[in-house]
Amino acid sequence: MGLATIITMIIYVAVPLSEGFVYLAQVLFWIDVLLSSMTCFGVPLYMYSSLCFRVDNRIMLHEHSIDKLTAVWLLPVVAPIVAAATGANLCAVLPPNSNEAHSILIASYILWGTGVPFAMSILVLYIYRLTVYKVDCAFEFDTNGSFPQMKC
Numbered sequence: 584m585g586l587a588t589i590i591t592m593i594i595y596v597a598v599p600l601s602e603g604f605v606y607l608a609q610v611l612f613w614i615d616v617l618l619s620s621m622t623c624f625g626v627p628l629y630m631y632s633s634l635c636f637r638v639d640n641r642i643m644l645h646e647h648s649i650d651k652l653t654a655v656w657l658l659p660v661v662a663p664i665v666a667a668a669t670g671a672n673l674c675a676v677l678p679p680n681s682n683e684a685h686s687i688l689i690a691s692y693i694l695w696g697t698g699v700p701f702a703m704s705i706l707v708l709y710i711y712r713l714t715v716y717k718v719d720c721a722f723e724f725d726t727n728g729s730f731p732q733m734k735c
Contacts, residue, residue: 584662
């Protein structure tokens, strides 16, 4: 998602100075498409799989349950949605009816179409967890006013 910010700044700051930056923005966009697609499908696949892996000669087994679900699970899924918005910004500076604009627009729609339903399904699970299980722990301050402590 950080690469999308860089691409957007190239589009709005560097392209008005020189048209050559449009090609740099296109290359970075396709790199962002690749990275966001790998993140969107790779990280949840790794999270949901029951694969064991070795860390310091120990076998680690990750067990996920609905009561441990947090909003952090949305972060890998949001990357293609952000890349799709970057593609829309990039199409604004490309010549209309060009092949590059059409391919970027189609790729942006595909990214948006894969990211949004996946994010909505995770949001449904998260709202279910908030309604069935207790809400996250709250922070409370000590009587002496020092650092907040988590009270569950």
